[in-house]
Amino acid sequence: MNPMIHRTAAALCSIALWWGASFDARAADIDATPPKKATRISTPEDAAAIGKVLGDFMSAIAAKNGKQLSTLILHSRILFTSPGDQARVDSAREVDVHFDGVGVGGFAQFSRYVSTTPDKISEIARNVEITQDGHLAWVLFDYEFHVNDKLSNYGVEAWQLRKTDGAWKIFSVVWTQHEPARP
Numbered sequence: 001m002n003p004m005i006h007r008t009a010a011a012l013c014s015i016a017l018w019w020g021a022s023f024d025a026r027a028a029d030i031d032a033t034p035p036k037k038a039t040r041i042s043t044p045e046d047a048a049a050i051g052k053v054l055g056d057f058m059s060a061i062a063a064k065n066g067k068q069l070s071t072l073i074l075h076s077r078i079l080f081t082s083p084g085d086q087a088r089v090d091s092a093r094e095v096d097v098h099f100d101g102v103g104v105g106g107f108a109q110f111s112r113y114v115s116t117t118p119d120k121i122s123e124i125a126r127n128v129e130i131t132q133d134g135h136l137a138w139v140l141f142d143y144e145f146h147v148n149d150k151l152s153n154y155g156v157e158a159w160q161l162r163k164t165d166g167a168w169k170i171f172s173v174v175w176t177q178h179e180p181a182r183p
Contacts, residue, residue, distance in 0.1 A: 042131075054139060058122070058123050079174065081103050088101060121147055124146070138159065157174070
């Protein structure tokens with residue numbers, strides 16, 4: 001074997017072994033038990049205020065009040081999307097090779113829909129989990145979206161919120177979206 005190829009192969013093997021050992025050490029540092037010294041900063045008052053944002057959001061949808069919805073978000077350019085599954089991405093890539101599954105309408109499009117649809121609409125949140133650490137919070141829940149009292153879609157919704165100027169505001173909303181089986 002050529003000595004140069006042998007040295008290169010040995011060096012690559014050494015790097016691969018180091019990377020593997022390094023990766024294993026990093027993976028070993030991941031621990032699911034709560035930290036002993038670091039704790040999340042959370043208060044019952046904040047949890048109630050975050051829950052109120054969720055309730056107000058659902059009420060604004062039912063009332064078809066896009067303006068009220070906008071008072072609950074940090075600004076109108078927040079991440080607000082349901083990334084498409086691979087089949088949707090593949091279909092869209094037939095005309096746009098760069099499509100990544102994230103829609104472009106965002107909050108503005110949803111707020112406009114809520115405000116202008118002639119249909120009766122509502123969203124129901126179940127299994128709500130609120131996690132807070134100081135001025136940041138995460139809300140995760142199962143949702144059902146109803147149109148004219150019929151299930152339109154459902155999935156899991158995840159919010160990020162920020163407390164600023166004493167108020168909790170939503171700064172991202174991401175959800176999965178499944179359609180119910182049709183008879």
